[in-house]
Amino acid sequence: MFKKNNLYLGILYGCVIPAIAWLVFSLLLKNSSFLDKPAAPYLIAIGLNLILLRFSAKAYLDKTSNGIMIATFACTLLVFVFKMHT
Template sequence: MFKKNNLYIGMLYGCVAPVLAWLIFAVLLKNDSIFLDKPAIPYLIAIGLNLVMLRFSAKAYLDKTSNGIMIATFVCTLLIFVFKMHIS
């Protein structure tokens, strides 16, 4: 999976898990979710998956890809925080 050392590919990898979490929990499950009491749990799981991807790319010495994943993780975390604080 991690073969190219590119910042933009790292950002793309970093956006995959949060987008999938949003699609699965917000669009597909809507009101049937177990996590209705804690709506940020799917996004926290996505951030955890991003950190696992970050670890694998760092072990492969792909510095630019690791930076891209880290940037995407921080941006997604900030967006989730801002939207959750704004909605509440």
């Protein structure tokens, strides 16, 4: 999976897991009482993003790791702004 060392590819990798979490929990499980906390699925997705970051750092792909980190921090900020303050 990690073969190219590219910042934009890392940002793309970092946005995939939170986008899937948003699709699953916003569109499919909207009326479900699956979780009591509204931001929990997104925070789990951010945790999975950090595991993805670890694998790219272990493969010595510094630019890809930086892209994943940028996307993770951006998603964390978005979750905090939109879910915690509503």
